[in-house]
Every structure is written in structure tokens, then in C-alpha cells.
Amino acid sequence: MAVLVGVAVAVSVLFVPTSSGPIPSAPWADPAGGGCVAAPGASQRDVDQEDTPEYPWSHTAGQGITVYFETGALPPRYAGFVETAAGIWSQSPCVEAIAIDRCPAGAACSTVAVTGARSRGTDGESEGVQRDGIRVGNAITLYTGLLDDASDNGALAVVVHEMGHALGLVHRNDRDSVMNAETDDRTDPVPDAVDFYNLTAIYGAVQSEG
Numbered sequence: 001m002a003v004l005v006g007v008a009v010a011v012s013v014l015f016v017p018t019s020s021g022p023i024p025s026a027p028w029a030d031p032a033g034g035g036c037v038a039a040p041g042a043s044q045r046d047v048d049q050e051d052t053p054e055y056p057w058s059h060t061a062g063q064g065i066t067v068y069f070e071t072g073a074l075p076p077r078y079a080g081f082v083e084t085a086a087g088i089w090s091q092s093p094c095v096e097a098i099a100i101d102r103c104p105a106g107a108a109c110s111t112v113a114v115t116g117a118r119s120r121g122t123d124g125e126s127e128g129v130q131r132d133g134i135r136v137g138n139a140i141t142l143y144t145g146l147l148d149d150a151s152d153n154g155a156l157a158v159v160v161h162e163m164g165h166a167l168g169l170v171h172r173n174d175r176d177s178v179m180n181a182e183t184d185d186r187t188d189p190v191p192d193a194v195d196f197y198n199l200t201a202i203y204g205a206v207q208s209e210g
């Protein structure tokens, strides 16, 4: 879940959406020195313990994953955000995120849908489907009642956030992180080194056998 803070519906008309500027590209330091490889038993950092767990897609440690995001039902503005966010998450050596019109059969894929329904202040949701601790499906819902009034930066941050959940990331404690429970128009939509480290911890670490 991402909660857009400081944008009550009553005042959102005062926001003038900014024109699409260049997406900030924050180069990130690769903590593993390249590749989708983490130390055995590596765990995620800066985890918000209050968040509900996420689960990894089926993977072989160190080989990375391909996850599709279905954009066929989206208005162009939101399909564009998914496309941009897929490119951003694909900076991870563990993740190839691909925006696609329709989920390929049998592939790791999250649907992405918009709704005009009221959302009690939530601007996005990601709901995973798990089997035996492995993610087998995912559905992202974007609430346009709030996002239509958000800046491109703020809306992109929400899309990046929900796609982060879809990939297996939970909330961060760091208030500036795009994976914090709350994002707003000033949130940097580009994940930081910790987010990418966490993906490597999920998909690049050989789990100790028990």
C-alpha cells in the first residue's frame, strides 16, 4: 500500500500537475559488485516490521527473474508510468521488469488496473497470490481519484512503489524511500541502493538449507 500524504481530496484541485519532466536517474552503487549475487542468508535492510510480508517469485538464486506487468487495460498516462517504472526496476541485476499488453501464459506477471473507486486515502495497492511461500500471481490497483490529481512525479512514485511490492519488497523505515509506506509528490521515484540491495537479498542469496 502507498498512502499519498498531504493531498486531501478537497485541496487537490489546487495542485497543478507538473509537465512531464525528465525522470530523475539516480545512479546507485551496486553493493554486490555486479550480478545478482548476495551472501548466503543475506537479509533485507531497513525493513518496516509493520508491513505485511511479501513473497518472491519462483527463482534460482543468482539467476534473476523476469516479471511482466500487464498494461493493456490502462489509460496512456498510467501505462507510461508502468513502462518507466519497469525500466527503473530493471536496473537491478536481479530483475527484468517488462511492461506488456497482456500477461504471457505461465509467466510471472502482475496485472495493473485503475479504478475510480474511493480508496480511503490509499492511492495504490498490490495484492500477491502465494503458494507454498512462492508468489504465483499479483494484482496492482491504482486509484485514479487521487492519482489523477497527483504530479507525474508523485504518481510515478506510487507505481514504482506498488511494483516494488509485486517484485517482493516490503516497506522501508526510511521516510525518503519510495518503499516507505507513505509517498508524496516530492518522493524520489527512483529506488535507492538499499532497495536494490534488498532485491539482491531476495533473489541472489542462497538460502541456508534446513
Ligand SMILES: [Zn+2]
Pocket: 001, 002, 161, 165, 171, 180, 181
Ligand atoms: Zn506499500
